[in-house]
Amino acid sequence: MATVDPPLTYGSVHPTMMQIPMMLLAMLAMSATVSGRFVVERNSLVVTSPRFLRGKHDTAVANFGIPQYGGRMAGSIIYPKQNGNGCKDFDTSFRGKAGAFPTFLLLDRGECLFTQKVWNAQKAGASAVLIVDDTMEPLITMDLPQDESGASSYMENITVPSALIDKKFGTQLKDAFKSGEMVNVNLDWRESVPHPDDRVEYELWTNSNDECGPKCDMLMDFLMYFKGSAQILEKGGYTQFRPHYITWYCPQAFLMSSQCKSQCINQGRYCAPDPEQDFSIGYEGKDVVIENLRQICVFKVSNESNRPWVWWDYVTDFHIRCSMKDKKYGKECADSVIKSLGIDAQKINICMGDPNADVKNPILEQEQDSQIGEGPRGDVTILPTLIVNNRQYRGKLDKVAVLKAICSGFEETTEPAVCLSSDIQTNECLVDNGGCWQDKASNITACKDTFRGRVCECPMVQGVKFMGDGYSHCKASGLGKCRINNGGCWNEHRNDQSFSACQEIGDNKCICPQGFKGDGVNHCEDINECTEKTACQCSECSCTNTWGSYDCTCNGDDILYIRDNDTCINKKLSEVKNTWTVVWVIFLCLSIASIGVYVVYKHRLRSYMDSEVRAIMAQYMPLENQGDVPNHVHQDLT
Secondary structure, three states: OOOOOOOEOEOOOOOOHHHOOHHHHHHHHHHOOOOOOOOOOEEEEEEEEOHHHOEEEEEEEOOOOOOOOOOEEEEEEEOOOOOOOOOOOOOOOOOOOOOOOOEEEEEEOOOOEHHHHHHHHHHOOOOEEEEEOOOOOOOOOEOOOOOOOOOOOOHHHOOOOEEEEOHHHHHHHHHHHHOOOOOEEEEEOOOOOOOOOOOEEEEEEEOOOOOOOHHHHHHHHHHHHHHHHHHHHHHOOOEEEEEEEOOEOOOHHHOOOHHHHHHEEOOOOEEOOOOOOOOOOOOOHHHHHHHHHHHHHHHHHHHHOOOOOHHHHHHHHHHHHOOOOOOOOOHHHHHHHHHHOOOOHHHHHHHHOOOOOOOOOHHHHHHHHHOOOOOOOOOOOOOOEEEEOOEEOOOOOOHHHHHHHHHOOOOOOOOOHHHHOOOOOOOHHHOHHHHOOEEOOOOEEOEEEEOOEEEEOOOEEOOEEEEEOOOOOEEEEOOOHHHOHHHHOOEEEEOOEEEEOOOOOOOOOOOOOOOEEEOOOOOEEEOOOOOOOOOOOOOOEEEEEEOOEEEEEEOOOOEEEEOOOOEEEEHHHHHHHHHHHHHHHHHHHHHHHHHHHHHHHHHHHHHHHHHHHHHHHHHHOOOOOOOOOOOOOOOOOO
8 A cells, every 4th residue: 555655844853653642643543544645736946047957846835834826936046054954043134135036045954843944044034945855755745833832933924935845956956056156946836726717616624623723823814814805706706615624533443432432423433633632621522523514514504595605704703702712612602603694503403413323424424535635636634725726725824825826726817806906916017018019099908917917918899809919919800890999090080071091891901081092000191183183174174172072163154063974064955955855754655555555455356356256166066065155246346
């Protein structure tokens, strides 16, 4: 059976089994029978100089500090001559000077906590910390220490990102720095979270226990500060959130022990550690399991009523009103919170079931199954754990840091407004329009601000799509394009007249209208039809140029100008011609009518003669089966 090292918290010191409480030891014995798969979340480190080290390398992101999800950092490596492991305060400052690269401090693993090294580096002004592993092994995740008594005073204040690098690569970086080379690197978190579409799925593995020290305090603070952003994202349909809770089962050999009875429900199937790590005082582990189950059911019932965001209200209100410190942690206080939020208490009770029954609880069974990772996610072994688009988040549970991680999971240009606030990113379009095309006159730009940076993409305005590369040019295309800045073509208004070179149909070319000449884009100038002799050229004509056209008159009062034929004709002659035209039209109509009458008469006469002949023949030469034939002999001819 393959085994994977759990995330370590010490530079080189491993906790002994004697430090683990009895119940946790039993749980570890249980977990040894199950195949685990802890996934180390990584980001890319790219060496840009010196040339012989250029390339991309993996780093294991620490589970503290604030990694820049969706972004990247450039810096210069410094390996200190003294205090190379960073376990003591530094005497020198590593703060970057104006115009210089930020400092990435390179430290050796060993002798003290990872958090202690990073905290000392941060105090000295380092912008990021890279810790070199001291053994040749697969990368591990640097986590917060289990024994937090010495670290609680500073670990909440660690904000710089840090990562572990392997021994071979770290040695190469140190050797290059010692030889006088400038070692420049980029830390890149832009692809740390997949971003396939316009909705982010994320889950938080949490705990209702508020007596587990600084870690629990950090978790509760995060829930309260992040609630507003989480509810905005959920109500807008931008995210799909689900809370989870870790439980363990008690090994068969310990089912009848006092530890299992005090820490488990449903006959040892679902357990949680004692909150105070002391079985003789305070609340018991089973109290935590029951409240965890209640919080899962609050989410389930709220989600079924299309209000999944109510879970955030419940857990934050419960923490404020029902804390262990105030001795109010339990069902009575929880029911009052449920009632105040308008949640159906009966449905909650049905969902929770009977914690004393010797049966499986389907809700908690599903939670235990969900702890096993699928795909790239890995098993959930650390509390709290945030998973965004099936990737485990590493770093401090800080509102801005987590929001960055979630926002980095959106497909580019689909991020909601909360991701584009100045708190978590800089709008690159505000500086020189991001280097993108823009039409200042119409206030149209191809620059789109996204969480990962600006994108130059020709826009759609009032239903009209602009086409182009987005950087140097964009041009309106299709029907309606002339409504938007005249389609980028020339246009001018003068003397209550407007002319435009924009063509609504056809290609996107700008063509000067009739009566003008030019490129159609920047200018169209009036054609002087009179001087260029393109119109009004008859001998009797007098030409006057106008803007976009011309006026042509004929000399004499009785002469008219015919524009289509570019000629002049006499008014009287025109009237005579018109009179004869009317006469000929009348004559033609009468002729057609006479011919019509004659044709009808001939047709009727012939029909009459045919019927008379047939009647006479029928009298003298009767035919068999011949019916009666009408006799028109005695009928008058009409």
